[in-house]
Amino acid sequence: MSVYGRADSEWDELVEAGRNFLIERARLGKLTSYTELNATLVRRTGCRPFDFKRADERAAMGHLLGLIVERDQEIAPSEPPVMLSALVVYLDSNDAGTGFYQLAKELGLLSLSASESEKVAFWVDQVKRLHARHGAGPAVA
16 A cells, blocks of 8 residues: 555664654754754665655655554553654754644644643643653753
């Protein structure tokens, strides 16, 4: 089966490489950008890059991040769940993408009617919990 023009085997490879990279960032107490994640995935897997100029490719990256969150919960469940995708922000930004908040709502971690300040507080908490879970100290202001 092909989703967003990529075979299941490619998704598996991207999920594994993406999860490992995000855990590395968490251990360092850092965030990453979609651009850096994309470049790292290409380097580590040899898979074609996501083309962020295209809406379907941006959606595919969001799909990948959702798969990474799902896989991380299977391997290392936590209560309440933490979302590795919280570590991925827009280039030159200090906030998660809209897909992060949508997934949090779908998972029941964030209220459907959450205000902007509630969203940011949720994101900051997720990042702090990820850094603590993987051995880094708090790094988000």
